Amino acid sequence: MRCLICNNKTIFLEKYKFNVKSDVEYLGDNDIYQCRDCNFCFCHPMPKKIKLDEFYQKIYRAYGRPHEYDSIDLKNNYKSFKNLDYLNYLEKFLDFNKINQLFDFGSGTGCLGYLIKKNYEKIKISSAESDDNCKKILKEREYKNYENINEINEKFDLITCLHSLEHLTDLSIIQNFKSLAKKGSYLFLEVPNCEFNSKFKLRPYDSPHLMFFTKESFQKIAKKYSLEILDISYCSIPLEENFKNMNYAKKKYENWQKGKIKNFLKSSLRKFLKRVKIFKTFENKEKKNYQENDKNLSNLRVLFKI
């Protein structure tokens, strides 16, 4: 087993941990391997493409399982603390008046691009998202959505990829980003911060993430793909705080099964309002506990110049 970034030797680290137990059908019974040189970790064996496609089309955002909060896209939620923070961060490094085209890979409902467009009207926003529910919202938000990244025949000044990279089975997408980028453009990535030290080993689960990045991994990626790093930083809530949320999610969702929808029609409005309330509580907690520049924070963000 060779490292997916630097091709050096890897060692078996741990068994892969599941959030929803039944996801093993799509993701497989995997192990986690770690590169001895750059500390990058990844799943092995990787899930089969056909199973993974099925997972993201039919299961990932299914009702009553993790990510149900993603679909609670209240119309004004694009101005959430998290999205405003992304915008503030980017404004420190780049001049949006010089950005004409933005591409968001794995955009979900496209909150960040929509927020950017609200602030800088002339920017054209594009996305690559396959989820039907998200596609509807993207259309309302004037995104040009591509089903397949290979169909894109325009070039971009800014490419964003937030919490998507870790869901892929390899890093070839970086090459795609490079060919979609104008010269001198920017690539903004955010992923979970996965330094497999004693603290991180207490994480409740890995699924459905397949690749686990550290600061060092991104330094290697920059070298491999000839990208210039403008910034790498830690941010978000402390790991311990995040693990508490993950434990809550695990308890709630671990026994979720496809096709078993409990009392959905009976009390859907009440349930929806309850979900909105929980969502808002999480968001407020995240805002309260948000920090920057500490190794033990949950996220890692990188801004590359291409």
Ligand SMILES: [Zn+2]
């Ligand atoms: Zn490596």
